[in-house]
Amino acid sequence: MISALLVMLGLALALGAALGAASVLFRTQGDPLVDKIDAILPQTQCGQCGYPGCKPYATAIAGGDADINQCPPGGDEGVRKLADLLGREYKPLNAEHGVEKPKSVAVIDEATCIGCTLCIQACPVDAIVGAAKQMHTIVADLCTGCELCVAPCPADCIAMVPVADTVDTWKWRYPVFDLKPVMHAPAKEAA
Amino acid sequence: MLRQLFSFNGGVKPDPNKGASTREPIARLPLPPQLIIPLHQHIGGTPRPLVKAGDRVLHGQRIGAADGNVSSAVHAPTSGTVVAVEPRLMPHASGLSAMAVVIEPDGLDLRIEREPFDWHAATPGEVRDHLRDAGVVGLGGAVFPSHLKLSAGTAGSTDTLVINGAECEPFITCDDMLMRSEALDILRGAQVMRKMLAARQVLVGVEDNKPDAAAALKAAAAELSDASLDIVVVPTRYPAGGAKQLIRVLTGIEVPHGRRSTDYGVQCFNVATALAVWNALEHGEPLTRRIVTVAGNVERPRNFDVAIGTPIGFVFEHAGLKPDTDTLIMGGPMMGVPLPGVEAPVVKATNCLLASSPALFPPPEPEMPCIRCGECARACPADLQPFELYWHARSRNFGRAQEYHLFDCIECGCCAYVCPSHIPLVDYYRYAKSEIWARERDKDAADSARERFEFRNWRAEREKEEKAARLAARSAAKPAAKTADVADSAPSPADAQAAAPATTDPKKALIEAAMARARAQKEAAAAKNTDALTPDQQAQVDAAEARRKRAADLLAEKQTANAPADPSAGQNDAAR
Numbered sequence A: 001m002i003s004a005l006l007v008m009l010g011l012a013l014a015l016g017a018a019l020g021a022a023s024v025l026f027r028t029q030g031d032p033l034v035d036k037i038d039a040i041l042p043q044t045q046c047g048q049c050g051y052p053g054c055k056p057y058a059t060a061i062a063g064g065d066a067d068i069n070q071c072p073p074g075g076d077e078g079v080r081k082l083a084d085l086l087g088r089e090y091k092p093l094n095a096e097h098g099v100e101k102p103k104s105v106a107v108i109d110e111a112t113c114i115g116c117t118l119c120i121q122a123c124p125v126d127a128i129v130g131a132a133k134q135m136h137t138i139v140a141d142l143c144t145g146c147e148l149c150v151a152p153c154p155a156d157c158i159a160m161v162p163v164a165d166t167v168d169t170w171k172w173r174y175p176v177f178d179l180k181p182v183m184h185a186p187a188k189e190a191a
Numbered sequence B: 001m002l003r004q005l006f007s008f009n010g011g012v013k014p015d016p017n018k019g020a021s022t023r024e025p026i027a028r029l030p031l032p033p034q035l036i037i038p039l040h041q042h043i044g045g046t047p048r049p050l051v052k053a054g055d056r057v058l059h060g061q062r063i064g065a066a067d068g069n070v071s072s073a074v075h076a077p078t079s080g081t082v083v084a085v086e087p088r089l090m091p092h093a094s095g096l097s098a099m100a101v102v103i104e105p106d107g108l109d110l111r112i113e114r115e116p117f118d119w120h121a122a123t124p125g126e127v128r129d130h131l132r133d134a135g136v137v138g139l140g141g142a143v144f145p146s147h148l149k150l151s152a153g154t155a156g157s158t159d160t161l162v163i164n165g166a167e168c169e170p171f172i173t174c175d176d177m178l179m180r181s182e183a184l185d186i187l188r189g190a191q192v193m194r195k196m197l198a199a200r201q202v203l204v205g206v207e208d209n210k211p212d213a214a215a216a217l218k219a220a221a222a223e224l225s226d227a228s229l230d231i232v233v234v235p236t237r238y239p240a241g242g243a244k245q246l247i248r249v250l251t252g253i254e255v256p257h258g259r260r261s262t263d264y265g266v267q268c269f270n271v272a273t274a275l276a277v278w279n280a281l282e283h284g285e286p287l288t289r290r291i292v293t294v295a296g297n298v299e300r301p302r303n304f305d306v307a308i309g310t311p312i313g314f315v316f317e318h319a320g321l322k323p324d325t326d327t328l329i330m331g332g333p334m335m336g337v338p339l340p341g342v343e344a345p346v347v348k349a350t351n352c353l354l355a356s357s358p359a360l361f362p363p364p365e366p367e368m369p370c371i372r373c374g375e376c377a378r379a380c381p382a383d384l385q386p387f388e389l390y391w392h393a394r395s396r397n398f399g400r401a402q403e404y405h406l407f408d409c410i411e412c413g414c415c416a417y418v419c420p421s422h423i424p425l426v427d428y429y430r431y432a433k434s435e436i437w438a439r440e441r442d443k444d445a446a447d448s449a450r451e452r453f454e455f456r457n458w459r460a461e462r463e464k465e466e467k468a469a470r471l472a473a474r475s476a477a478k479p480a481a482k483t484a485d486v487a488d489s490a491p492s493p494a495d496a497q498a499a500a501p502a503t504t505d506p507k508k509a510l511i512e513a514a515m516a517r518a519r520a521q522k523e524a525a526a527a528k529n530t531d532a533l534t535p536d537q538q539a540q541v542d543a544a545e546a547r548r549k550r551a552a553d554l555l556a557e558k559q560t561a562n563a564p565a566d567p568s569a570g571q572n573d574a575a576r
Helices: A002-025 A032-040 A054-062 A075-086 A118-122 B124-133 B174-197 B211-224 B243-251 B271-282 B312-319 B375-379 B386-394 B398-403 B414-418 B425-484 B493-498 B505-524 B535-562 B567-575
Strands: A104-108 A158-162 B035-038 B062-065 B080-089 B097-105 B160-165 B201-207 B229-234 B266-270 B289-296 B302-307 B327-330 B352-356
Touching: A032 A054, A032 A075, A054 B425, B035 B080, B062 B097, B124 B174, B124 B271, B160 B174, B160 B243, B160 B271, B174 B201, B174 B211, B174 B229, B174 B266, B174 B271, B174 B289, B201 B211, B201 B243, B211 B229, B229 B243, B243 B266, B266 B271, B289 B312, B302 B312, B312 B327, B312 B352, B375 B386, B375 B414, B386 B398, B386 B425, B398 B425, B414 B425
Parallel strands: B160 B201, B160 B266, B201 B229, B289 B352
Antiparallel strands: A104 A158, B035 B097, B080 B097, B289 B302, B327 B352
16 A cells, blocks of 8 residues: 555656656747748738737737738748648738738839938848948848838938849749630630 | 660650761851850759950860869850840740850861870879860760769769660661770770779660661770670660669669659769760860751751751751751650750750651540540550650649659650550640749748748847847946046036936936927927918917916816825726
């Protein structure tokens, strides 16, 4: 009787110690779910979702404060991935937050730029190079296409230019047989 | 000496169709009216252009400098004038343009003075730099910069150098003809490579359907009397010319997923690359020409020695393109890609130009559902399960496709060749691969954006802290200064502003004065839209003024009534 109690007590103490040690040794920093959501988001930091950046939006999704369809740069595919990850129902992108656009980068018209540095302050990823009263320019490779620099520009010299495919970034198409329109079909053809 | 040969799984035996283009020796193609030399012809960084429109260039002059180490130079194949440096149509399935140097030959073919390079005395690093600047890249099809593969970073770890002369794809005979005519220099190039890699032996693999090439190589090897050189004839089976497949046949080493042949002491080069290495080192000759097989639906199928940059249409003119040609293909019938137009130039990767006609290559039969017969798996030389890859690629399930080692697929086309349902399997794999690459690029861009965003936030935070610290230090220093010069107490307005917390009498006076000024201004400023009012409007304005006055009076009354000792007032304020 006593020995059984002692064995149980010993087991309880040993397992408790093991659990306690594990909780100290294998402590996770931050919320892994937020990081997983953040990894899906496109990191444009554009704020179209209504949060000041992708991480805050990810935190809001994880906390149940925001819906999964508020990220236009992530697009339809992003919503699907979030739905997959969170086990929620897919829903189309909320038009309130904007529409999905082809990937663009901002380009400064260097002749019109007055060197006010407002765009530099607006850029969330430090992709704009310049100094006060000096011409500014955008490092295209670093630009996420968030459009945050467009509004502050007093000279209206920033334009969003869609990124064209190059030989290196071109993608093979999904293999389908082209369906040719029948010769006598109505003249109104899809553009 | 008899050597034990090994075998790889799968493979197919399509009709070689090599006879037509090997009847005549290699012909040197004349220069076209315009040469279009793309800057980016190899794996790695795009070379920087060294010339601009209007410049004169000489034969062998460098026109594009290697950008970084994983890159290679490009050279002018003749003398002439640079007409333009602009995007031109590329021999690529996309039909997109890329930067190219357009040269109009002057017909003089003046050579640039060659800088003597004593490669016997040079260090391995110098030899590699020389090869990079001579534009030597792998000519078997992958166009990987050769100097990177000749790195002695793994000195002593390379046992076998494999020289690939298998040339297994139907129609292509450029390596065959090159081996017949330049066997000696190919083997000399191989010897140089062996020295650079410190390899024990050199194995030259030639398929047994090229007896002339094998005989020429054997004669050359006998002339060189190098015991480490061995010419090995391997059985003809497509794709015996794949690097991993040839290594397996010659050495029995099976390179597993995610590893390189160099991990197992084997390095592999094409025969034409060996020759290019020899020419670059011994003769200082950069890579500006290559042998191209022109075959298929042409009058005179043949191998041509073509200047790189020659428009494809010009090459086909010389071979006599038949009128019923429907598609032009760069490469062979199994792995080739359709060309977007005849203006595209011959590049370093162009081993074959194939004209196709409905009679030669009938249009593909309609794709039928996969019946899971497993023929593709039996034919796959990379030991993959093509039907699984197809299934996952088709359903855009790229993660699963990668789990089935999609990237070990060499796109040889054996699976599509044997498929009884005529599924264009390779198209699905190419689609899936390019989608995965695009996703990886997006992910890398997102990661870098996240990092930069976080750094920016951290910097903003740091700046804020620094500013707060600065202000705190200043305000701590100020009172001390104040007490010091209290003697001459006639502070200037600036001084008064700076010492905000210290409420001295002169400061109070200043504020009072400013508020008085503001009040005076407010009273002076009349509402702009109050002249020329109708009596009706005037009445409304008067009523509003009266209400405002009453409200102000009431408020004043209430304050004087509540202020003395009403504990609830504070609470009300707080609640409001």
